[in-house]
Amino acid sequence: MEALVASAVGVMTAAGIFLILRRRTFPVILGLSLLTYAVNVFLFATGRLALDAPAVLNKYKEVPYTDPLPQALVLTAIVISFGMTAVIVMIALSAYLSSKDDHIDMNANDSVDAPGEDA
Amino acid sequence: MSLFLIAALPFLGAVFPALLIRAGRNAAASAAGLTTFLALMGLLIHIPSVMRGDVVTARFEWMPALGLNANFMLDGLGFLFALLILGIGLLIILYARFYLSREDPMGQFYTYLLLFQGAMVGIVLSDNILLLLIFWELTSLSSFLLIGYWKHLPEGRQGARMALAVTGSGGLAMIAGMLILGNIVGSYDLSVILQNKELIQASPYYLPALILILLGCFTKSAQFPFHFWLPHAMAAPTPVSAYLHSATMVKAGLFLMARMWPVLAGTDAWFYIVATTGLITMLMGAVIALFKDDLKALLAFSTVSHLGLVTMLLGFGTKIAAVAAIFHIINHATFKAALFMTAGIVDHETGTRDIKRLGGLRHLMPITFTIGTIAALSMAGIPPLNGFLSKEMMLEETVHTTWLHSHYLVPGLALLAALFSAAYSFRFVSHVFLGPERHDYPAHPHDPPVGLWLAPAFLVVLVVLIGLNSAAIVGPLVAVVSSAVIGGEKLPYYSLKLWHGFTPALYMSVVATLGGLFLLSLHRHEEKIWNALPRPEAKVIFDTVIGVLTRLSRLITDTLHNGVLSRYAVIMIGFTLALGYYAYTTGTIGPETREALPIQIIPLIGWICLVGATLAIMWFHRNRLLSLVLIGVVGLIVSMAFNYLSAPDLALTQISVEVVTMILLLLSLNFLPTDTPWDSSAARRWRDAAISVMAGIGSGALIYALLLRDFAFPTISEFHLANSYKGGGGTNVVNVILVDFRGFDTFGEIIVLGIAALIIFALTEAVLGTNVRSYLLNRKPHWPQSGDSHPLMMVVVTRMMMPIALMVGAYIFFRGHNQPGGGFIAGLVVAIAFLMQYMASGYTWAIERQRFYYHGSIGWGVLIAAATGLGAWFNDRPFLTSDFGYIHWPPLEEFEWATAILFDTGVFLAVLGAVMLALDSLSRFAWQPGMAQEFPMDINPLRDNPPQEEENMEQV
Structure with a gap:
């Protein structure tokens, strides 16, 4: 089981990073989503894997429980990553609609900053 | 008068000239003068004890963990300098009243002057070198304001910049020197340091500390080769020159050398x-x-x-x-x-x-x-x-x-x-x-x-x-x-x-x-010789040095930060990989202590689907719709994996977020190009592939190593499991952690989520205010649209689903404290229930029936959560402490009440509002005139009788 989870994390990370290194907005967004899955599963797995041991207390008998803390952290991470995805989607969309260009890189002829004013 | 008050008076008084200038120049000058006079009197009260050789102190532990104490002391040396600063300050205030012309903003002048005065008094009264450093930097800053007081004069601005650059960098060196000194002695209190001459001078760090501290003193006191800033600072009004550059600021370096004389000399x-x-x-x-x-x-x-x-x-x-x-x-x-x-x-x-x-x-x-x-x-x-x-x-x-x-x-x-x-x-x-x-x-x-x-x-x-x-x-x-x-x-x-x-x-x-x-x-003759001699011009050298530094920084910035985002990503990932490799080659790893769980057939199938879908995304990512579908597959399997691995809350959250994210991405794809063209070279793709494969191997290997070993130290999870029911009153430990143990985190997170949604709303407003709007209104869709945009079956089913979905949401919400569920998930479920109406009946129809604003929902959510947290204060408990109890109403079963449910309500409202606001904003992009329909269940008239074309034909 551990090998499956670890290899899945590795494959999702690799695919996510590959897509993040593309030069158009949409693949980058997809890459970030994939990387989010990978990171969330990674964080979740730091609590170690356990089957049939949810962290819901059983009043009637002693049962094993999995580590609840990584789960709580990942739960908020999932929701926050939705918010962040929505923001970058909106930024990408606004940029594309305004310039009709969905490159993430600045053009070489765009100046990096305005020439400094000297007193 | 307490030393605190003497040091604080100029700062407090600095407010008045700026305010009182409306009452006239005399009022502003008197306020400044009175403040200084009071501080001076406060100082003079201490004359008898100072003259006896006593040291007056005032101590206050500010940040003891850092060794930063607001300790002040007044001995002879401090008294002399404070006397100079306040006494000459008083004379300067009088002089400046008559010197400054009608055009000069006098209120500003006195405010700057008092700030400077306060900083100087602080330096000479400090008994803690960290505190002294703070005042030291303050003098650099306030003298910058004073030298550049005549903002319209280029000499004033340049002189102020030069003074700040020289004294400021000297101050940085001095910070390092003082920290070394404090480290040698083990205390940052001056009175302790001054007792440890042998210790300091025997230390191998004596020389570096000495040089660094002297750099600070020499720059401040205009010693060769840092003297050049002082003549340029003369662009300041004369009262400033008389005060800063004769009596006080330039003597700060001398003061410090005199102060440190017992241990450094x-x-x-x-x-x-x-x-x-x-x-x-x-x-x-x-x-x-x-x-x-x-x-x-x-x-x-x-x-x-x-x-x-x-x-x-x-x-x-x-x-x-x-x-x-x-x-x-x-x-x-x-x-x-x-x-x-x-x-x-x-x-x-x-x-x-x-x-x-x-x-x-x-x-x-x-x-x-x-x-x-x-x-x-x-x-x-x-x-x-x-x-x-x-x-x-x-x-x-x-x-x-x-x-x-x-x-x-x-x-x-x-x-x-x-x-x-x-x-x-x-x-x-x-x-x-x-x-x-x-x-x-x-x-x-x-x-x-x-x-x-x-x-x-x-x-x-x-x-x-x-x-x-x-x-x-x-x-x-x-x-x-x-x-x-x-x-x-x-x-x-x-x-x-x-x-x-x-x-x-x-x-x-x-x-x-x-x-x-x-x-x-013989001055006339000497002058001829002097003028004929070649002399290095300090300003030219300074400007050249600054110019070279500026160009160097610009070069570095332009190379690393040239607007190519993928380059930043490569640098960052490459650096992380290098760090990981370094840790891997130098670190050690303990033996495996955990048995691997056996691989069962169903998870194996899931794994094949996930890895297959991921690889397919990489392969087919140019087809954007297809890759979106594949991402959905990955997300679903991840949520199933959470469920399988004993994390039901995560599974519920992941699957509902998955739905919302997919809708969001589909909506956005509506406006973006459908395909990604090839625009990286093959070499670049291979390079990227190599980087990503290495990163994948690294993260996979790391988590694999982690999974097969037990924790090196006891975790705090045991505490959460043990106290969840006793202390938080809930059996779902994950939910109790969210709303109770780590409620402050959650509180921060719903705020972040709300801010994200508001950013999206603001962006939408901004973009729709430009000419993008006309483009959107006339936009032709990528694909032919369905003739039946609101299918009858879907409309009917979603409306019937609505109360059921809300019911599910409520159920998930209420069971959250004891069973998988809670505010986050309930918020997402209810958001999906609303979104179904948007999809089935159309944006216009749904928006007309919307009774509340999503902004308000976010705001109320955060407010309710905050109010719940504040409630704990009224019971003398820290912020967000929760309370709970049990109620038994026959014939119902015993049930629990907990203040955490109020907090969870806040979470619910914020999540619901944020998700809806994000998607609502995106939907507004798609709005076009003529989409609004009287009957949401109607059938697109264009499909059955396309009458326009016929009419056109007839006219022709």
């Missing part, structure tokens, strides 16, 4: 660095001053020279030299401030400061002439004025000093400096006041009103009195201050009197005075 390193620097500065400043035509530049270089003199005396490291240094600090402050004010008066009344255009003013401005002449003669070292006394002591000390076995080098050079010093002082008198009266002054000169000459006159009276009877007037003060400087040890024998008999110093004084007169008589 006495070594060879101290002698050769400090004394040599002082000697060079003294000589060089005196020579340059003789050839400056601008009155203030002359005074500036003479100040540099005198600062060098004091530095040299401190550098000698003998007790008697330290006494001389202290005495000269007092004398210099009196005559130099008076001279600056005189220069200001001349400038004010004649309209020029150029010595070449002045002369013969003695009859036109008799009062100014008298004041200026006495002060200048004191500077030249003419008896019976106070400058003579301390210069005599200085010359006496140089005679006893050997520099690298040479007995003549130090006294010879000091004599030369004294000679030039006499010459420029005489020049100040003769070329400005003596000589024939001229008729081409830019303005008609006459003596100023009393307000302008009162302050310098007072100082000149002091000059004369101290000279005539120094032992009675400043003798006790010098004794107390000197004993504070030399660390409370017994004072050496010295006498403050005019006549010491025929000593070498007397001969040197005579030579210096006569030589100065001789030098002045």
